[in-house]
Amino acid sequence: MKAVETIVIGCSTGGPGALARLLGALDHRLPASVVVCSHATSSPHTMCHLLAQHSTLPVIEACEREPLRGGMVQVAPPDYHLLIERGRRFALSVDEPVGFSRPSIDVLFGSAAEACGEGLIAVILTGANADGAAGLACVRRAGGAAIVQQPDDAAAPAMPRAALELAGADHCVALDEMASLINRLCMT
Template structure:
């Protein structure tokens, strides 16, 4: 693995950022995945869950009950930190820049949704290349499929929930059909595999 400006120190974690996307059925799925992580999880976690834009969300507090991570709504121009999960606010696209700084936008819908998993994954790919892990969980529609291709094109790692295991198959099936997935796993397997990936040291 190699990525200019990312993780040049011997023995650093092989991966620097985790991005997870879900839609219908996603809150339960996110709780299951995040519950597997230890409190010293060595990377930031960016979350896109399609939410009703007409209401404020309590998703951070709901997820906080099941994980050792700190979970909060993402803020514009916020610098990401390890061990913190950043939730895209309703009706705002969430992106991350090369310096690990978040941006929130109200640009047009992508595949009828905002926030867009595709935009998040594409920004993660551009900023972190092969040190990024992108995960697609349960959901209807195809959001995330273009984004996982972008992550794979930059030699990042893609994990997709097995559609046969997902409450809603649209998003994971669309992601799987891109042939970009490194792992197609049941929900119970995803969290432990992510934890192991992020515990792996980069011995470049």
């Protein structure tokens, strides 16, 4: 695996709390871009504000045509699919929901797999649906690494379970072990 440049994280039910714990334990010197896609219905300002209170890295909303930024967390805006294009820039789409979700984790992960290949880590956290499973399979096919929260550790185990069943994982760990794993994968 080449050096990790991008980390994409997907979650749904129970996601804001899980994200706060994960982002709060990442190394503040993390060089990779961190991109979050959550089905949480709060406004982007509210989600960014909540995460910024816990994150060791700055947190902002991802915007159309903006570049991915290393050492920063960028959050998908509600009601838009977030895509990563070659050249490491964001694109927003109002295409139909995928699996009843917009933003869709599958859409983000699939585009990230194409744009980032082996320099990508994809993370599936707690959630009550199967969004992210197909995208995680794309990431693994492109040579990226897959990290899935242990289903019995998740507030809602359906999303991690679906990801494991469809795509498998390079690492399946408890939430409290995830940041140290990501730090190790990105900082060595």
